Amino acid sequence: MADESTGLWLIGARGSVATTAVSGLLALRAGLTPVTGCVTERPELAGVTLPGWSDLVVGGHDIAHTPLEKRAELLAEGGVLPHHLLESVRPGLREVDGEIRTADFDGVQAEVARRLAADITEFRARRRLARVVVINVSSTEAPVPSLPEHADLAALERAMADPDRRVLPPSSLFAYAALTAGCPFVEFTPSTGIALPALDELARREGLPYAGRDGKTGETLLRTVLAPMFTARALSVRSWAGTNLLGGGDGATLEDPAHADSKLRSKANGLAALLGGDVTAPLHIDNVPDLGETKTAWDHVSFEGFLGARMSLQLTWTGLDSALAAPLVLDLARLVAAAHAAGESGALGALAFFFKDPLGSDEHRFAEQTRALHEWAGGLG
Numbered sequence: 515m516a517d518e519s520t521g522l523w524l525i526g527a528r529g530s531v532a533t534t535a536v537s538g539l540l541a542l543r544a545g546l547t548p549v550t551g552c553v554t555e556r557p558e559l560a561g562v563t564l565p566g567w568s569d570l571v572v573g574g575h576d577i578a579h580t581p582l583e584k585r586a587e588l589l590a591e592g593g594v595l596p597h598h599l600l601e602s603v604r605p606g607l608r609e610v611d612g613e614i615r616t617a618d619f620d621g622v623q624a625e626v627a628r629r630l631a632a633d634i635t636e637f638r639a640r641r642r643l644a645r646v647v648v649i650n651v652s653s654t655e656a657p658v659p660s661l662p663e664h665a666d667l668a669a670l671e672r673a674m675a676d677p678d679r680r681v682l683p684p685s686s687l688f689a690y691a692a693l694t695a696g697c698p699f700v701e702f703t704p705s706t707g708i709a710l711p712a713l714d715e716l717a718r719r720e721g722l723p724y725a726g727r728d729g730k731t732g733e734t735l736l737r738t739v740l741a742p743m744f745t746a747r748a749l750s751v752r753s754w755a756g757t758n759l760l761g762g763g764d765g766a767t768l769e770d771p772a773h774a775d776s777k778l779r780s781k782a783n784g785l786a787a788l789l790g791g792d793v794t795a796p797l798h799i800d801n802v803p804d805l806g807e808t809k810t811a812w813d814h815v816s817f818e819g820f821l822g823a824r825m826s827l828q829l830t831w832t833g834l835d836s837a838l839a840a841p842l843v844l845d846l847a848r849l850v851a852a853a854h855a856a857g858e859s860g861a862l863g864a865l866a867f868f869f870k871d872p873l874g875s876d877e878h879r880f881a882e883q884t885r886a887l888h889e890w891a892g893g894l895g
Contacts, residue, residue, distance in 0.1 A: 519569050521697075522571065524575075525617075527576045530763060535844055538844065542844075543606075547599070551841035571643060583600075593806075623674040623680060644855075645697070649700040650685055651843060653763065685707040702728070702839070704728040730867075731835055732811055732835065735880070738879060739880045742881065755795065755813065762805075808832060866886065867880075
């Protein structure tokens with residue numbers, strides 16, 4: 515696969531995470547930045563055959579029209595991208611911007627999906643790509659009701675052909691389009707995406723791997739490391755409260771309780787699994803526009819030790835979320851491409867390492883996820 519080009523098709527291709535990922539890819543390709551944050555460059559994965567940085571060809575869908583280089587300028591002002599890299603990556607950003615197509619959701623959903631899939635297949639054919647990995651890095655959606663009547667693929671497709679119905683949220687419509695275009699799919703957001711039985715059926719029928727969901731970059735990453743410490747030492751966690759302060763596009767989106775609900779559920783599910791049961795765990799997400807691209811998370815953990823001694827842990831994590839997420843997007847593109855080349859299909863549970871609410875795995879302990887990732891990747895060859 516080292517001699518084959520791989521497409522990376524980004525949903526939300528003009529957003530902060532996508533722009534940071536593309537800028538970073540261009541800088542890595544030119545040798546202008548170290549591989550800090552790139553898990554696929556760790557020694558443990560050195561023997562895995564993955565697409566090289568120069569083998570990744572980027573395109574995508576978005577509803578926004580702000581050019582990538584303008585978005586990159588804004589990210590540089592926000593401290594995410596180094597100013598000295600901007601001039602070097604501008605030509606590459608313009609090239610990628612020319613590969614971004616407008617996502618049009620007007621019309622019957624079956625036809626919308628065909629148009630989205632056609633954009634991807636045209637990109638793959640024109641750029642002579644061996645495969646295309648589609649990754650959703652768009653804004654978080656509001657949760658949708660379960661669709662029990664569409665639990666099988668045939669029923670879902672009939673409903674999608676009904677001009678009077680909108681059965682799939684955009685993230686799932688993109689997942690369906692990717693699969694029908696013959697492409698693996700990654701849900702990097704907490705949106706529904708590919709997490710529907712009918713889409714799992716479609717992925718397996720087409721022999722396609724998929725992964726997700728909700729990239730693990732900050733507060734939840736810390737929780738998956740620290741929570742197992744409490745259980746391993748037989749310490750009883752009484753409560754685990756958290757507050758997230760963020761600005762930028764995520765802050766504005768998650769200010770809406772309906773959109774924040776998906777994120778809150780994703781975080782809460784992991785903590786309950788890590789601690790072996792429900793625990794009082796209030797969590798708040800507040801939009802603070804002044805923070806821009808910076809996200810601050812504060813946690814207060816109340817726990818009980820020997821003889822009922824009451825103690826607490828407080829921690830603060832401040833980071834640039836796009837800078838934390840972008841290398842993971844590139845890692846996932848490389849790993850999922852390798853899984854596709856190896857003939858894997860269905861949910862890639864070994865990629866739970868990257869997600870808050872992993873598909874295909876119930877494991878949330880970070881050390882165990884790391885071990886599983888290395889073992890799985892070693893088997894890809």
